[in-house]
Ligand code: SF4
């Protein structure tokens with residue numbers, strides 16, 4: 508399990524989440540930031556600092572953004 512960054516990050520990318528992540532598992536991509544699910548320790552610190560509420564625990568990702576679970580994972584799988 509991991510936290511997942513969803514659509515609201517696109518076009519915002521202020522990187523507040525990156526600054527608080529204790530394991531540095533949040534990486535900037537072209538359109539949004541991404542969380543590496545193999546490194547995320549589920550601390551939830553990033554959730555509280557995101558100004559647009561883009562970050563959700565994997566199981567709680569709203570239905571319309573479920574595809575972002577794979578989008579985040581694939582970003583790292585293709586590295
Ligand atoms: S939940 Fe914690 S470990 Fe996971 S991305 Fe957010 S700040 Fe980093």
Ligand code: SF4
Nearest residue numbers: 516520521522524557
């Ligand atoms: S804090 Fe939210 S909007 Fe800012 S980069 Fe992170 S996920 Fe994107």
